Amino acid sequence: MVTKAIAGSARAAATFIVATFLVYSSIVGALIYQGFNAAQDRAESSVTSAAKAVKINTGWIVETAKQALRQMDFALGPDVEPDSPTTLTSIRASLQGLPSSAKAYIVSADGRTLYTTDPDAPNIDVRDREYFTGPAAGQQFFTSSLLTSRIDSSPIFTFSRRLERESVFIGVAIISFDAALLGDLLESLDLGPGSTLAILRRDGMLVARHPPVDGPLDLAQHVLFKDHLPNSDAGNYIVESPVDGEKRLLGYQTVPETELVTIASVGYIQTMDRF
Template sequence: MVTKTIAGSVRVATIFIVATFLVYSSIVGALVYHGHSSAEDRAESSAAAAAKAVKINTGWIVEVARQALRRMDFALGSDVQSSQSATLVSIKDALEGLPDSAKAYIVTAEGQTLYTTDPNAPNIDIRDREYFAVPAGGQQFFTSSLLTSRIDGSPIFTFSQRLEREGAFVGVAIISFDAALLGELLASLGLGQGAALAILRADGMLVARYPPVDGPLDLSQHVIFKDHLPNADAGAYISTSPIDGEKRFVGYQTLPDSALIAIASGRYDETMARFWRRVQVFLAIVIPTILALAACAIWIIRLLRREAQKNEALETALEANTMLFREIHHRVKNNMQSMQALVAMHKLPKTVETNFKLRLAAMSTVHEHMYNHDKYAALDAPAFIASMTENIFKAHGASEHLSLDIDRISISHEQATSLAMLINEVVTNSLKYAGSDRDTAEIRIRLKLLGNNRANLVIVDNGPGFDPKTRPLGMGTKIIQGMALQLQGTYSYAFDGGTIFSLEFPVA
């Protein structure tokens, strides 16, 4: 039973430890997952904030270009064929405030470059270029897609304005910007390695990007135009770049007045690498803790199993001892019965023979209860006394009335034999003398638990009584005295309509 209890404890402990380990691991996993989601949210927020900066910078470029183009138009005067040197000075003044990399051009309706701030510009026909053809077609202000410069092959984008005199088209004023202009802004945003900035037109054409790309690019079928811009003018998302195939956090902002979209993006791997480095530091602390807990759990389980094995061995030994004790008490009881048979073989007086047999039976009853009920430390007083007195009555063949009032007291095995011998002598005496002058004798036995771990045994009969002082000291009286002494008790006789025997003794 103990082994089963401990084995159950081992199972419960194992289940508890495994459950704790799983819960702890789940918490760590949930923290990592939540941290991963938070890192992505922060990266998207950072990309969205950077897109706002790109929007502001792009808005400034557009506005500066508009004003510069207007001033160039004004600087030309009414006659675009006037002195070139004076007009060129006025145009240079109109371009004040633009980045150093910006270049201005004025091209006549016939495609001839009339004025330019680029000393290396060749005199080529640009009427096939979109930034000339669209204004020539009637649009007042136009933003080009990304272009490759015919002069040095660098990526550029342009703003152009239609020039009219008296309602007639006379040419186009153009300002070009190097796409590398976004590089200075990108460096200031702290988006990490692999980040990129871009400006898109509302029709999906790429206007500018840094790091630069070669030639124009149509992104109208990309996720930003298909999924995000139709739902919101600004936001952030995670997507794979159609330009370089890198997975990025992308923030975007629209410029409604110029039909442009500002883009800022950080490389996903670079951003999340910082998060995973923090996770590695966290796990460097957590994993040893989990392993230590696991080691402690295994150690505890082994201790419990070792304890279970010890208790199993103890139970086996206890069962063997129980069998041994049972066999011993059984043999003692059989020996008592053999002694009773030996007494019967001698031709003794009937009274002497009965007394011998009852005394042996009283001792035998103690051992019989021990091995029948596995009560080796203590006997239950009610069953033990009832069995013993039944044997006494059978031995006398008496028809006397017996009443028992026994409290549930445990009698230790050290006291059991002494108590049995004492009760045997007192009840035998009552059976001898109580019924001598009566048709039916009555015997009452009462055992009550007193305070302070003491008990009181009272045996009452309805006999004529006797005088203890004048009564000869026989074997029965000597046995009563000796057993009372062994029980560390005191006894007395009283006479009130019969003999009253009272014994007070300590119990465990």
């Protein structure tokens, strides 16, 4: 009888221990699950906010660049005389309010640089560049993809405007920007290691990115353009980067009244490591 009682007590104790362990494990598991989801929710909120910040900054740059290009067109006057100090002063004034990296150019229909605010710019024929060929073909306002400067080999992007007099194409007004300007914004957002910011055109061409990439990049076949943008103008998802292969949590936003999309991403592994 004593042996049976002891055995029964042992089984009851073992059952209690197992049940306690299972309850404890369930509680810990639920806490881990909730913590994991909370960490991912915070990361999603972070990239969404960052993508919105890039959208706001990009929208401001586009609108300010459009106004500056209109002012450059007006500064030329009806006769478009080159080498006028007054005109050059007006062109310089049109860049006020834009990032310090902004540089202005007026290029004639035959490829001559009539005016520039860049003192180091040689007179290079840019008629093969898309920022010239687009307006020359009839586009009133054009946003370039990421380019490599022929002056100093730095990554740049441009906005350009078709110039006409009496409905005749006479040249292109151009404003170029250093693509590195996203670096200052990324630093201010403090997204952590492995994070990126980017601007893309709706046709999939990269306009600017930080950290920088080597030359143009066509992402038209990427999941963002194939699956996400057709369904929503904003969102976030987990993806392996086509640039460096890193797994990231990415947020995207379309910029109203433009053909641009802004992106912010954080390293997924780095984010979960912190959790």
